[in-house]
Amino acid sequence: MSGLQLLKNTFLLLVFVSVSCGKKLKVGTPNIKTPSTALRVTLEKKDIIVGANQTTKYFSLLENKRVAVVANQTSVIFSSDTTWTHLVDSLIAAKVNVKKVFAPEHGFRGKADAGEHVEDGLDKKTGLPLLSLHGKNKKPTQEQLDDLDMMIFDIQDVGARFYTYISTLHYVMEACAEKGIPLLILDRPNPNGHYVDGPVMEEAFKSFLGMHAIPIVHGMTIAEYAQMINGEQWLQDGLQSELHIVPVRNYTHQVAYSLPIKPSPNLPNDVAINLYPSICFFEQTPVSLGRGTDMQFQVLGTPDYRIEKHAFSFTPRPNEGSRYPKHEGKECWGEDLRTTEWLSEIRLDWLIDWYKTNEQNNKGVPFFQKYFSRLAGTKKLEEQIKAGWTAKQIKESWQPDLERYKKIRAKYLIYE
Structure with a gap:
């Protein structure tokens, strides 16, 4: 046995007892x-x-x-x-x-x-x-x-x-x-x-x-x-x-996995991670996602207007995840999404509702900002929302491309 292998075996036994099993x-x-x-x-x-x-x-x-x-x-x-x-x-x-x-x-x-x-x-x-x-x-x-x-x-x-x-x-x-x-x-x-x-x-x-x-x-x-x-x-x-x-042992794609370490500064917990694909769109809108709070990617809000259903508020301030948060120091009125049911699809209703609210209450500020289509990966989403499409109609328009992608994806899956 080589010296390096002996060191490795000793290390495994003493420091990581039962890690490999x-x-x-x-x-x-x-x-x-x-x-x-x-x-x-x-x-x-x-x-x-x-x-x-x-x-x-x-x-x-x-x-x-x-x-x-x-x-x-x-x-x-x-x-x-x-x-x-x-x-x-x-x-x-x-x-x-x-x-x-x-x-x-x-x-x-x-x-x-x-x-x-x-x-x-x-x-x-x-x-x-x-x-x-x-x-x-x-x-x-x-x-x-x-x-x-x-x-x-x-x-x-x-x-x-x-x-x-x-x-x-x-x-x-x-x-x-x-x-x-x-x-x-x-x-x-x-x-x-x-x-x-x-x-x-x-x-x-x-x-x-x-x-x-x-x-x-x-x-x-x-x-x-x-x-x-x-x-x-x-x-x-x-x-x-x-x-x-x-590969990961004992894993399938239908196992709900809770991350023990936050993967980035603004995804602090399971709720934020689960909401992230649905509300990251708001990064390219006037609406804050809670950067500068301890509720990142779990709340939505803006100081520009307050309507009856926006009873929840928060105030972004510089923190570990954001030194210069959107609407810094301003009270933002909006929604608390932390009790949302576990998502198994992208929720578009939040984005559509906030677009309509913005158009009704603050026409001077464009809702869709410069890099929105880069986030979405297409210009169509912005155009569909502006044209009044429902979430159901928009999601139906995705299906042909999704079906083609799923057939490609299936060839490379390691886990069920």
Whole structure:
């Protein structure tokens, strides 16, 4: 047995006792109003075991390799529901030769505001170089990969097209394919993986908020999505990334999964994560989503008008998730969505109602702002709402594209 292997085995035995055989994570009913019957499947209480926890399946791949990790605050190995060790720290403790860390939007420790430029630097704890993949350099350069033999991607996603971690995945896969470096994906559950919905993105609206012809709620894990990127030849020049995947054990898309670590500063809990695909549209309207409060993506409001049904109020102020929140310091009147039933579809009625209210009460301020169609992935949604279409009519118009997408998606699913 090599010295490195002996160190690894000792590390696994002493520090992560029973990690590779699984520790209990929260499965089944999350911290939200009771889900529908279909979502209450819990696989007879079997434990969800994320890819990172299955160390015996990938540590051998890293032996004598120079490794980089694409990671943030969610990239952890669990020892219980409430305790964990960061993957990077774990690899270093096991004497894996980690050369550098690539950080997505919000940074390595997950503190940066949405869209904020994240600077390169050094991780204070490990001394490793930190290279930002959000800002000018969204794709690892070939020079940054010169001293590497393998890349690891381990980030918790929430299953929405405009959540930029899957765009980072695309660029990492492309860079690795160009360099001939294998990519190891440690998979994690998708908390919105139980449904597929929304308009499929049109090519004219391709951006970092959406790079592929998929709906807003794509219904795939990171590893499944990586297989789709390869299979549909979405990488530049038809490149194929060499993938090594450690799937989640005991997971299906109908298991309700409660995230133990918030995936970004403004998605603090299960409620926000579940509402996110339906109300992120409001980012490109005059309506606040609660940034600058502790109710981010769970409330709607504006200081510009108050109507009878808008009895709830909140006042945005700078906080960890938003240094310059919309309507800072102003009392916003609107709706509290925190008791909304668990969603298994995109809710359009909120957007349509607020558009009508805005037109009736504040005609001087355009409701749909500059990048609304980039979020939606199409101009049609704005046009349909302005034309008076109902939510049902709009959703019916999505169905042909959704059916085509679902047939493509089915080819790449790892989980039922």
